[in-house]
Amino acid sequence: MADKKDTSKQAAESAYKVHESVVISLARKAIEGIPGFVRFSGSSIVSELADLVGGRRHFDKSVVVTESGNDVSLEILIVAAYGSNFAEVAAAVQKAVYHLVADVTGLNIKSIDVVVTDTEDVKAESQDEADVVEGEVVQ
Amino acid sequence: MSNTQQTRSASDSSSTVPGAYEINGAAVGTIRILDGAISTIIKRTVLGIEGVARLSGSSLIDDFADLVRSKRMQDRSIQIEHSDDSISVTVAVNPYYGYKFPPLIAEIQNKVIETVLEMTGVTVSSVNVDIRGIEDLPVNDETDGNGKNEPD
Numbered sequence: 001m002a003d004k005k006d007t008s009k010q011a012a013e014s015a016y017k018v019h020e021s022v023v024i025s026l027a028r029k030a031i032e033g034i035p036g037f038v039r040f041s042g043s044s045i046v047s048e049l050a051d052l053v054g055g056r057r058h059f060d061k062s063v064v065v066t067e068s069g070n071d072v073s074l075e076i077l078i079v080a081a082y083g084s085n086f087a088e089v090a091a092a093v094q095k096a097v098y099h100l101v102a103d104v105t106g107l108n109i110k111s112i113d114v115v116v117t118d119t120e121d122v123k124a125e126s127q128d129e130a131d132v133v134e135g136e137v138v139q
Numbered sequence: 140m141s142n143t144q145q146t147r148s149a150s151d152s153s154s155t156v157p158g159a160y161e162i163n164g165a166a167v168g169t170i171r172i173l174d175g176a177i178s179t180i181i182k183r184t185v186l187g188i189e190g191v192a193r194l195s196g197s198s199l200i201d202d203f204a205d206l207v208r209s210k211r212m213q214d215r216s217i218q219i220e221h222s223d224d225s226i227s228v229t230v231a232v233n234p235y236y237g238y239k240f241p242p243l244i245a246e247i248q249n250k251v252i253e254t255v256l257e258m259t260g261v262t263v264s265s266v267n268v269d270i271r272g273i274e275d276l277p278v279n280d281e282t283d284g285n286g287k288n289e290p291d
Contacts, residue, residue: 087158090170094160112168
């Protein structure tokens, strides 16, 4: 793939390697809790598409990471809250994922595509309680 | 190079909407809304209108489809066609007996256009309403042994 005479690129690539699953985990962490986000889509479409395309697509159902060198592209499939503005939710997802993944991994993010596959009611009805500190999770 | 081509099947086509998060004036990616999401909005909007009994189809299958969270019934009763930057919607409904069709249809059309735009930013250029059946209003007394049927 890479030109072997390009030592700078070799150095960059040998510096570290971030596994796709790590990017997926970070993306999921970034998205959890975003207002208007209900859940990730259990996507059969992408799975099928990935099967068709084959090759370098690593997918964890709803977060698809495509890598090339230190560039990563993400496709994220979500279910948005009914009544929310989907574009606002999607933009918030892009913002959160972009900053967390870029800051933590240092990878160059080529694109973050968000697909809203469906809409559902938010399960928890705690709108005013969103200010409560979420530090302690009580089961 | 182009790894984000829209190679969805026809039943899962999507609308690309503006409003993506930007870094230095450049969008970080696209935002797409699948037809399934718009179908859900249409379904809930239409079912929330007074005078609408159900989306057309067998009630038994409809209930079952809801139970197993199947999209099949919804897909059969709601069709979405894409044109340049808008969608055209056909929705099949059964109204209740006793409601006049023209105002009911107008309400369906207006609310679908309004709600889809509000939530997705997608312009609905037309809403075609297909009335395939009519249903009696549900009767309140279910004759379930309350003793109210035969007053002394």
